Amino acid sequence: MLKDIEHPLQKYIRPGTNYTTCPGCGNGILAQSTLRAIKNLELDFDNIVFVSGIGCAGWIPSPSFNTDVLHVTHGRAIAYATGVKLTNPKLKVVVFSGDGDLSAIGGNHFIHAARRNIDLTVICVNNRIYGMTSGQAAPTTPKNSKTTTTPYGNMENTFDLSDLAKSAGATFVARWTTYHARQLTKSIAKAIDKKGFSFIEAISQCPVHYGKVIGMRNDAPSMMKEFKSKSIHINKIDSLSNESSDDKIIVGELVNENEKAELTDLMQSLRTEVGTDG
């Protein structure tokens, strides 16, 4: 008989819950990468609040992470997270958001949170599609991709979410894929540890609705092997001509600034200065 031994991350999982994702979905890999980062940092789970929006990505922390989780309206996870952080700056606040949730309906919350440099960690699950609603094009869908809503190919340009976070003022930005689960764990730990707006773009597989678009229906292993072969580390990018880099996924820690003026700190100084503290 097998000993009744538990998964090393089991203590973070709310009893009685499990992942209802489709087979091979990247979401569970990202759940593990995040929980392992928290384990490595030896953080008190009760001091972390997760906030997520609508879409499959929203179900990563909710209901399975056994701490406070706010599962809120579509696109508004960062707005709620801002409220949580300003109310109780001692909490670590981590947002999970899909690419549609974050950059379509929630696009303004995203860029303004980065601009304000509020101390949040935002993890975007970029599967380049609206997964939950069955595969409509998102602002992240590659050009020419045929999706449910772009049957002749997507004619729109694509947002580079990490670039957007960088230009808007984020303190820390990293992009990895689910193939880079270990690197993700390290970057997520840094992001949580670092004060200021931190953004993690996790390129992930939706084998059901994006897999079918690229000829890999229900084939998570092939999708992840493709992430591996298409990824190039930011430090090696100069050696590539522009032409060959088009199809590449640039991975690595793209921004890692020294900590700079952060919104909750500025608010606290203001309170002290004008005498409304306590």
Place this chain on the structure above:
Amino acid sequence: MIYIKKDMCKGCGLCIEFCPVNILKFSEDLNEKGVYPPEVTDINKCIECENCMIYCPDFAIFLEKGGVKNEK
């Protein structure tokens, strides 16, 4: 020692794909979900790299390090 929570497995094959020493394969026992969970063919070849655990989206496979042989 590799542990497989058979009924949590959704049969995606990621653990099998990313095992660097190819010691995982689909078993022939259907689980509660109606898929074939993996089984270990030769535990003595396991290098305890943790790939199977890290890449499993369903927390269904994990290991205890220390070279203990597989229990049945």
